[in-house]
Amino acid sequence: MASQKILIIGGVAAGPKTAARARRLNPEAQITILEKGKYISYAGCGMPYYLSGQIHEFDHLYSTAYGVKRDPEFFKAERGVDVLTGMEAVTINRADKKVLARNVDTGEEQIFEYDKLVLGIGSNPITPPIENLGLKGVYRLNHLTDAVRIKEAMEAGEANDVVIIGSGFIGMEALDSVFSPMRAVTVVEFKETLLPGILDADLGQLLYKNLYEQGLEGRFGEKVLRLEGEDGRVTKVITDKGEIDAEMVILAVGVRPNVKLAQEAGLAIGETGAISVNEYMQTSDADIYALGDCVENTHLLSGKKVFAPMATYANRQGRIVGDNVNGGKSTFKGVLGTGVLHCMGLNIARTGLGEKQARDLGYDVETALISTFDMTHYHPSSSKVIFKMIVDKKTGKILGAQGLGKGEIAKRIDVVATQLYYGGTLDDLLNLDLGYAPPFSTPIDPIIHCGNTLKNKLDGVAKTYTAQEVQEKLERGEDFVLLDVRTPQQFNMRNIQDQRVQQLTLGELREKLDQVPKDKEVVTVCVMGSRAYEAARILEGAGFKDVKFMEAGMEGWPFDMD
Amino acid sequence: MASQKILIIGGVAAGPKTAARARRLNPEAQITILEKGKYISYAGCGMPYYLSGQIHEFDHLYSTAYGVKRDPEFFKAERGVDVLTGMEAVTINRADKKVLARNVDTGEEQIFEYDKLVLGIGSNPITPPIENLGLKGVYRLNHLTDAVRIKEAMEAGEANDVVIIGSGFIGMEALDSVFSPMRAVTVVEFKETLLPGILDADLGQLLYKNLYEQGLEGRFGEKVLRLEGEDGRVTKVITDKGEIDAEMVILAVGVRPNVKLAQEAGLAIGETGAISVNEYMQTSDADIYALGDCVENTHLLSGKKVFAPMATYANRQGRIVGDNVNGGKSTFKGVLGTGVLHCMGLNIARTGLGEKQARDLGYDVETALISTFDMTHYHPSSSKVIFKMIVDKKTGKILGAQGLGKGEIAKRIDVVATQLYYGGTLDDLLNLDLGYAPPFSTPIDPIIHCGNTLKNKLDGVAKTYTAQEVQEKLERGEDFVLLDVRTPQQFNMRNIQDQRVQQLTLGELREKLDQVPKDKEVVTVCVMGSRAYEAARILEGAGFKDVKFMEAGMEGWPFDMD
16 A cells, blocks of 8 residues: 555646645655646635735735745655656546546547546536627636736726626625726616525525625526626626626626536446545545535434535545545535625635525524624624524524624634534524624624523514515505604614514513503514514513514615615 | 522522523513622623723613613513612522512512522622732632622723733733733743633743733732732732732732522532532522532533633523523533633634643643634734634544634634534544635634644644753754754744754745755654644655654743743
């Protein structure tokens, strides 16, 4: 085993990580990476920050923290790994344990032997059935060269009207890096809300409300049919509902696993279309491992296979494959779909199952949506955050959580992800001992506050409507009182314009209970939800029979965008 | 039960929280809070930010997020709770269920009946046996009035030489709020390192190194004997080792639970000296509950009783007592000693057991100390962080973690705290699905990186010395090679001055192996530890028999402070 040949196909993230770990464990192995592209071991996730100018040097995207470029010379000197760039693997001969590769420049072919083969061959951007994608001004954001081209176009002033097609992770990161109040930027999303695979529709609406206020134009439930151009340059995006001026188009409709090489070699492909691997990251051929964007993973909650091409999985799996090609038995247990991104000043994160996903899986779910501050409200750095949590009514198990806001979201979702790993219940969450000091949190952390609200709902202490439900009631013309308990100043800043709205501050409510009609349903509303909850309890205590409060208050209200 | 009398003694944090929850559950209860002080429901934890000027308005420390002062009128109007300030409870008559209280201004006595009594009577600052504590210029930082007095003194220019006695949470928060390069600030700590109850000694040393470089003077293992003054004002602090000029002295040697009232009423006091309660927060009298700083808690890892006066426990317990005085069965399971603070630009956090604590409890522990970036190193906001993790070798269970640095620490320690709640192992930690994007993390999160290092140590793949061990080897005059594999620039910036140091960059090492003496022990060192680990593996691969690397690199080296 000592001098075995470890051949790795793919040199972006999964491959180099595997090589580094394998080398540390086995000084004598012959480790070779074949990469068809020009760059290796680069930070694909860093492209948006290069585009936005936050990272000035292109080189930084493939340099170590100590400033050394991660090129083939680096891999040879520091890792003892042979890297061949511009070398595309063409076929795998499993019987003879050989890989035929071709130099992408010269066409020269070369055969590489292996004892263990590792496929870190990534994913490919999906090309949607849109006419004229070949026009100039049409970009993707999947490879380093894409980032360079977009940046050049922006610097050349060729990005005044930008249309981004798709609002998944890559679409939103592209948005974050190209958005400017000086540009007209439109996102066209085939589904009904932003980040449809990541955020539940209610959070997607709140996200859009915020981005809209910053100047983003969103088109939802709209399908791009074709592009139009002049002199070979794109000028318009034509959808099934209209047209949009476009000087730059960024295609971001997702990726699919790159499985050609594996499929042609007869390796098992899973139900998701990605390469099937066991918990040791072995394919159906025990001497061939696969990892990263080209494989499918097991969702720890649903038990189902999922295609989840995330950089963190590629890196963590690299360590596991590095162990196992050297005889180890390390395992990758599965994923929870945790994801986080930053877009136009907002932090966005999720873990576990979304509400609809959970319902589709047959769970009887309860949810809570809260708005609060990410640290003590009196601290000058405090910012608003929104959290949603989803729980299985039957077992009390938390199924997922999502967050959105200017404040700290990411690590609280990590806390929930940790919960989910252990199959923890809501009661467990409420017993967590999370750190508190004014610059970091509130005495009861926002994520526990969210859990408390959910528990109050399950216990029947808190009876709520979502903003969407209140909006539907208003639209249906139902007779009820929408009791706004904020201060007059807060009310005047922003309010729901409707005859059914009544104003009474929380401080007045106990004294003026007789002003609230007792024979009608009363829905209380405030800024973030806590005073409305208090008001609802006061009304119920006073004998009102049909009282609810609107979750997350006006902070959770996405319906006043023009 | 509906119209029962709930009497709450103490109006700072635990009491008001209890009252609010009890009221929401029971609209008809008669709820009364007695508070001997002037202010109620105030943010004691916010005092340092008021002192430092980050919070401008004193009122903000006891106002709601929507700007309403939390005074008795507020509690009456919004909560339906009667609050009597300046009213000190003197005795509890358990047989008759009555409390005798006295107006602190008029001396007038009044009797309050209860069905359920709640003690949220907090803690008192310890007065150490130091002579002349009555001099002017001597302060504490335990009550809002303390903060006001210190601020007035600073504004009057009476804080040029400041001595803080004690470096626990309150001492460090006082330091954070009074420190300025324009003042001479000294911390005198009886134990050997900063924050001795919170951080292990190695992190305490690294913390001090950083604060020292900013201008703090620390005196360790030093006991204050007396103060000296002129014209009734303090001028000097006299210790067992010398004297320090002092215009202002802040006493912060800790707090002890306020148990007088409970003790005199015959309620059980626990082994820690705090009030003993069960998981329902009931004292030895089932109709009397106690919570917050006056009670002892169960440590979830050691199973032992601990006195842990943290604001977050007071608040979480308030919810539980609010439930239970209304017939609920909510439980508080225990604590993990999670704590976090910000001091002079550094974030500091811990959870679970410290290394020494764990050893004292009989655990056979392994630890890892790492230095890394809190997000991708190429992101302009990335900052350095140090994490330490402690694991039980026998079971693989994680026992605790600590963090220190300018970057994000707090929420990663929360992730470990969540782990600890479930008794998770190191392998569990490595399987967590934490969110990644460049502005939030590294593809392998720092806390998982710490876990990987720990696993490498347990597996014998990583053999390390701590900085302290290397320093001891150097001081003992041992013959070994300290192989520095950083770039020459990095070496020249800061290095260990010793003949035994040899320089070879990691990139050169494979080619120049013959320059490293094979018959000596080799200890590799770099900036943060990762290149030194790589170098150690290269040397071992090349047949070197006795190789180790220094954990956390020069970032973990606290010994060059002058």
